[in-house]
Amino acid sequence: MNAPTDKGVERLAALQGMGESRLRKEDARFIQGKGHYVDDIQLPGQLHMDIVRSPLAHARIKSIDKSAALAMPGVHAVLTANDLKPLKLHWMPTLAGDVAAVLADEKVHFQMQEVAIVIADDRYIAADAAEAVIVDYEELPVVIDPYEALKPEAPVLREDLAGKTSGAHGAREHHNHIFTWTAGDADATAQAFATAPVTVSQHMFYPRVHPCPLETCGCVASFDPIRGELTTYITSQAPHVVRTVVSMLSGIPESKVRIISPDIGGGFGNKVGVYPGYVCAIVASIVLGKPVKWVEDRIENISTTAFARDYHMDGELAATPDGKITALRVKVVADHGAFDACADPTKFPAGLFHICTGSYDIAAAHCEVKGVYTNKAPGGVAYRCSFRVTEAVYLIERMIDVLAQKLGLDKAVIREKNFIRKEQFPYTSAFGFEYDSGDYHTAMKQVLDKAGYPALRAEQAARRADPNATHLMGIGLCTFTEVVGAGPSKMCDILGVGMFDSCEIRIHPTGSAIARMGTITQGQGHQTTYAQIIATELGIGSEVIQVEEGDTSTAPYGLGTYGSRSTPVAGAAIALAARKIHAKARKIAAHLLEVGEADLDWEIDRFNVKGDASRFKTMKDIAWAAYNNLPAGMEPGLEAVHYYDPPNFTYPFGIYLCVLDIDRATGETQVRRFIALDDCGTRINPMIIEGQIHGGLTEGFAVAMGQQMPFDAQGNLLGNTLMDYFLPTAVETPKWETDHTVTPSPHHPIGAKGVAESPHVGSIPCFANAVIDAFSHTGVTDLTMPFTSYRVWQQLKAHGLALEV
């Protein structure tokens, strides 16, 4: 390739390709309030659905009286499980191999479970009629604690599974047990622990939280009885998977089901699943022959659609006296709620939790995850992370701090001592993951230098020595490795469909283009960044590349956007589809310039004849020729489709450091500095990366400092409104300092690894480690999130650190 001339530099800039901080194409409509969301869809004759929900967490339904509701003017139908039974739609399969009630069948299993639906002329009538449905319940004993659920005398929660001694993931050992999943080498790990000079163990709880996207879930289902076609607008992160599920459930051929995900106001995992509300709206539309809209309110969203986490974890590390870790052992009791509705790849009921050896070279490891039913809403999705990676990173990053405290080692030093070294990549972990690339030591040094780490520790020591200090100081580190880009279809599938993703690109005669993908943007900026990849690959300006996603009738099949998979999987599909076009374009250019293909050089946006840059054809010239002047025998047109099945996951990493001060009188925590260094491989749009990191850090801050779904003993969810559920605003959010290194993925076509979830995954343990570090001199090794002022103040009191005011 010729060195770009001055003119080349201009042409390169004009492309707005990879590496440019191209402004987001989505923002023009979003900041003007011109986004088009599900609730903006208004179809002629559209009816509205509302849901009758259970106030009780566990009860038998004695009777449902819908006569008063049906008598109300404007009410079209009231449906219960008994009405869905003849269609065999009162239960539905979950992505995790279990079944979930669409409408409560004889029993309710969690508070606010769907019991009946009302279809009416408008939303208000539907809501009033929902209140007129009288349900008579007989209360049953409620089980909220998963450890209690596993006791022999615990009430049977899932009577529908009576006598089933095995589930989708092996044997069931108890009536409330779902699965036990293990990974690693139990014997080698036991051996390492038996001979280890030092061991530590720690129990920790990662509370139940909710992704809480600003837009709640909803759909508009429209069945055309004449054509037998079903169109559903839906807030889905995976529209193609929804189409497959809907076709399987309804029996309507997949070719007559069209799923459209319009603009989505945030997903974060909450919009992966297929919820009872969707199924009910679709059934209602089929039954009534009219479009039916259902949109959740906030309370319904937080209470019933997929939660995240709820992991009770026991970690153990074995080490040498100087802090070299030799083994990791983990036991988890996972509270999955009433139905196992996790959205993980089929073979991994605990997702990719076994990435829990983290960034460290640990020879032996074993983990066991036990899934348990309780009287809580189902879900267990990844909240801005790849399949339980947040829990895994929390575990190992907390454990390494526990070990450092036991050995009296510095928390940075112990990490550097155990990091996988740069020359060890590709590195195979004790759990069998093959880490593609990384350079942890360089990144660590960059962060510690930026923070002035030794001075911070000295300040902390001085603060501790002063009994009158008004504030405790905590320094938290989190040096994480993620596993994203699920995934290689030999390992990963959803409902039997491999977790590939896809791209179709068409170049129009005048040189502009349209690209369609199987993913769906929910704030990630795909319309901006995907065009940049194509611009760089094909020499077509980003501005004339339209990116479309979310309509299953036009987009190629893909598994959707979650688990940071868009760039690692669809991004690769885009590059490879573009390269197919590039190869054809070269043939056309050779034909037009009457030279051999080998005599051409590619330069930014054109093919030059080798040695004579004055003879060239631009991609625009080639696009025109593709429709009128082709080599003999060549098919007209310039387009390509690529389905990309990744050979491996990608492994982004980051080094985060948090300094915070805790007011000893009030328990208030002030984040003084937060440095986030991320390495996501090749960077496509630095501005968008920065924005994603800010968003992820802010959500991490929310989880660590305030988000929680507390339940009382009767199963009431005390915290399902935004009065209680913490969403940080600019007022609470700390200032973020971002940094980066670039270690491309060697197996990805453009070396990109994915980034949007790293800041969430990495920041939560970083905040936790910082708060616990502030208490560590008193022997505290663990505290449970969220670190609200009141809870921190209670800890100050408990450890004799509180200052009286």
Place this chain on the structure above:
Amino acid sequence: MEVSLDKRYPVAASPAQAWTVLRDVRAVAGCMPGAAITEQLDDTHYKGNVKVKVGPATAAFAGDIEVLSLDEATQRLNLLGKGADRAGSTAAMDLVATVEPGETPGTSVLVGQAKVTVNGKFAQFGGRMMVQVSDMILQQFADNFSATAAAQPVPEAEVAAAQPLPEAETVAAQPVTEPKAA
């Protein structure tokens, strides 16, 4: 959400007067702010409703009341109330109430132990204020109860046994009930 209450309220009426009120479920309901008995099914079963506001949550519970026991000898009432609000809340109360003699003649003490369970929206929204609001409602109940009891005719046996009450005092007890009736 479950709240256990254990309360003692002074009553400005004799034990016999107080018991007259307590043994009458309709009268007891009449003392509860926002509550009413709507139907008597048999000797021990009633239907009723109660409206309550706790913080941002308002509920109109309609339900059943069952008198589990009514012991004249010990002046002890045990009743169970269970109700549901159409907007998605349920409530239950297991109440044991007894009348004990007061420290001074002509007074008594209403002793109550109650286990109140609320579920659904009422618990979700109002949970953190349940104890305070329960205290407030019960205080109002006790005030009404005391006034109602004081308005009861003094049983003859008691009149004979007790010192005659000064006129003024009996009269003074009356006005308390009047604003309620107004």
